[in-house]
Amino acid sequence: MDTQRKSSAALKEGFLVKRGHVVLNWKARWFVLFPDKLMYYKYEGGKKDSSKRGMIPLADSEITCPFLEHENRPLVLRLKTKSSEDYFLEACSREQRDDWANCISDAVEKLRVGDGSSEVPAKQRKVSSSLKLNNVNLSEVVDAMYDVHSGIHLTTHVEQGSSFSNCFSGSAVVDWLVFMNLALTRVEAVTLASALLEEGYVRAVGVRSVEALHCVGLGEQFLDDSTALYSFSENFKKRGSVKAETSLSAVELSGKVQKRGFLLKQGHKRKNWKVRLFVLRSEPGYLHYYDPSKDDLSPVGGFSLRGCLVSALDDSGVPSGVKGKVQGNLFKIITQSNTDYFIQAPTREEQAEWIEAIRKLT
Structure with missing residues (x-):
């Protein structure tokens, strides 16, 4: 490879x-x-x-x-x-x-x-x-959304007793993207809005939108719904509390996506190797992995990067703990709870890139 x-x-x-x-x-x-x-x-x-x-x-x-x-x-x-x-x-x-x-x-x-x-x-x-x-430039889309005259209208919403200021609904974003000819259809607008969400330009602020971060497929996490609430990341202001936002799964999936890609991961029980889609997030720092064969693409595993150790493994011979005839470009992550993860990157360059990106968040 x-x-x-x-x-x-x-x-x-x-x-x-x-x-x-x-x-x-x-x-x-x-x-x-x-x-x-x-x-x-x-x-x-x-x-x-x-x-x-x-x-x-x-x-x-x-x-x-x-x-x-x-x-x-x-x-x-x-x-x-x-x-x-x-x-x-x-x-x-x-x-x-x-x-x-x-x-x-x-x-x-x-x-x-x-x-x-x-x-x-x-x-x-x-x-x-x-x-x-x-060919859309996401930063230019956000600049247009901020425009005082033609940008998206910011309002205050009340959801389950909590008040959210300077926010907008998912359907309002989709309406605006289609109206501004930044997307040809509502389906394309959802894809574009999901990219804004993944890159951290906007963030979910209500129960429905936060739950969608870990209940639907990657890339379609933005909801075309009048009851799903979002905000510009810089203007994230909340009064009251929302239970869904304090749950572990919602919090760990709310960070900004720093890197994503297909890697091979060794199973913990059967020790077999499977291709997984890995997504690296910051604030908070988490590494999640997904089964790309599933349509309902929610994480099949993940862990906090706080206190983790990550290092490259020598491709000559079979490192301790590694099973099977591996291709190479191995690296190992040891979590704070002393769980070992053995991972293969497709190339030597990607191995180095993943190690560097993970180390920045440990």
């Missing part, structure tokens, strides 16, 4: 979650993009099995990104082959989804030009169903 191990012809590689063709379930696979095809591999234990692979031809394929018809999976792109076979692929973040779509689109375009076909103008390429949503 290291960069130096890549084939010279490989254009990009990494984990994506693919929907099956016969059984319509979602499974994490290791994808490698070549100039004329997209290969994907199954992981057995903690290592890529080159004999268990599939291939998607790219010639005359079409990309739709974002593909918003999977309600609980807003980070999906669709790849339609020349034979009209659809492949649905989910990335770990908006940035990764868009990068994969652009790289695949470039490869398809080069194949078209190489075959002598006339180049299709960029504005006619089916890369995205919404270029506005695909």
